[in-house]
Amino acid sequence: MAGLQYPENNDLRSLVRFASEDGLILLGQNRMVLMHVSALSELRKELITSVGKEQARRILTRMGYAAGASDAEVARKIRPDSSVFDAFSVGPQLHMLEGSVKVETVRVDVDMEKGHLDGEFVWHNSWEAEAHLHEFGHADESICWMLVGYASGYTTAFMGKFVLVKEVECAAHGDNQCRIIARPVEDWPDAEDYLPYFQEDSIVGRLLELREEIDQMRSSFVQRHRAQNLIGESTGFRNAYDLIQKAAATHVTVLLLGETGVGKERFARTLHESGSRRDGPFVAVNCAALPHDLIESELFGVEKGAFTGATTSRSGKFERADNGTLFLDEVGELPLPAQAKLLRVLQEGEIERLGDEKVRKVNVRLVAATNVDLQKAVREGRFRSDLFYRLNVYPVTIPPLRERISDLPLLVDAMIKRFCAVHEKKLLGITDKAMRSLKLHPWPGNIRELENTIERGVILAAQHDWIESQHLFFGQAGDDAGHECISRDGELEKTHATNPTQLAERLLASAGSLDEVEATLIRHAVEQADGNLSAAARALGITRPQLSYRLKKVNNG
Secondary structure (H helix, E strand, O other): OOOOOOOOOHHHHOOEEEEHHHOEEEEOOEEEOOOOHHHHHHHHHHHHHHHOHHHHHHHHHHHHHHHHHHHHHHHHHHOOOOOHHHHHOHHHHHHHHOOOOEEEEEEEEEEOOOOEEEEEEEEEOOHHHHHHHHHHOOOOOOOOHHHHHHHHHHHHHHHOOOEEEEEEEOHHHOOOOEEEEEEEHHHOOOHHHOHHHHOOOHHHHHHHHHHHHHHHHHHHHHOOOOOOOOOOOOHHHHHHHHHHHHHHOOOOOEEEEOOOOOOHHHHHHHHHHHOOOOOOOEEEEEHHHOOHHHHHHHHHOEOOOOOOOOOOOEOOHHHHOOOEEEEEEOHHHOOHHHHHHHHHHHHHOEEEOEOOOOEEEOOEEEEEEEOOOHHHHHHOOOOOHHHHHHHOOEEEEOOOHHHOHHHHHHHHHHHHHHHHHHHOOOOOEEOHHHHHHHHHOOOOOHHHHHHHHHHHHHHHOOOOOEEOHHHOOOOOOOOOOOOEEEOOOOOEEEOOOOOHHHHHHHHHHHOOOHHHHHHHHHHHHHHHOOOOHHHHHHHHOOOHHHHHHHHHHHHHO
């Protein structure tokens, strides 16, 4: 494949989106950052002078390796039906598009089935060589460490096996240009001399481990028994959690306030498991789900013959929760007669089964929850004022998800792990663009809605792949509206996302029949690709033979 020219990069430029109003740059699904070379140069200098050249080389190589591996994810999807060279070229072309270096292919021999790669490339305008020359002058060895890491990370991920890239010439060393050679690691007799730069360093790694241990010890004093089913570090979450922990050491009645789906039952369970009643039962009741004529029998029990259909005596929720915790969700939906009996239980610790005159003592910790304004319900006569004051001794407000957006990464990570186990999936995680979509969503259904969304994403994402934004939300307009992309001339131009209905209406109004719409789209794609049928086919999402057939039909028509 020596001397081959790179394909058109229209498909790659279209992946770059500048959302200047949001302070975001996206490459496909991944967030990018536009940095001054002077800032990267300063970082290199600080690393070299503070931790030494060897450690700095290891850190920068691993940084580049991670970037290259991420770009290889783009390569797998952007040119699925193209030749091996065109698909492989995504890496060098992205490296150029990102402003790191100009890549000239000297030769490339790739055999995916055999796992063989032998490539030689010349780098022009290496930012790293220029930065090193500026800060330290000429070097006595090759120093494009981050760029080499990128090339190795990309080729390794592309080939599915470790590829070692060596810089055999370097502009900072006095050569006219930088030159690299890429081969599988087993093809290099001196590979052991280079492998340490791609591995975690034992000294640095141990320092990081010690720092993590200190952080864990510090956090354990603040949240010694943080429940696994409660996740969050935002201020609102921590305030609610701290109140729950303080109440756990007492027997006070707790009133949990918050919107539907914020996780009130999980807070109630945490309260139960953190207190002295943890070995007793935890009984949960959704008052809104019970018919009004059955609420009293469900809560307080019923004696045989108390009403038609009561053929046996049975205990109620209070008796089942004896020496434990009873969680009454949607307590604001209780009818007034049930409210009166609930008040007596709270005051006297006694219950009477429906149809029975026997008084039974119960020792129950009550946790109530509601998403309605109980004070308003009291004013409207729908809720007893004396019961409200009895329940409102220790109110805890759980913030809605939209007020704890900083907790989203923690919640999403935990949910992905849980649903991957449930659905027997192995995923790489969630893309930056998908996480941004989650952060922009208003979450009217709170944690419950987030769980449903993440589970859908886990199901729709391909095995060993990423959850992308289109896996999470259906029927919504794209979030690329108003973004800017890079034109052929290197200038920024607006993109205009249109929903499918609007697009169909515009096409029908302007083109007419289906054949005319297809002909217009094909001619435009070929024109945009400067007559390159392979590039036009990629833009249309079809193969080159399919495009040739359709183009022939259009021209003959």
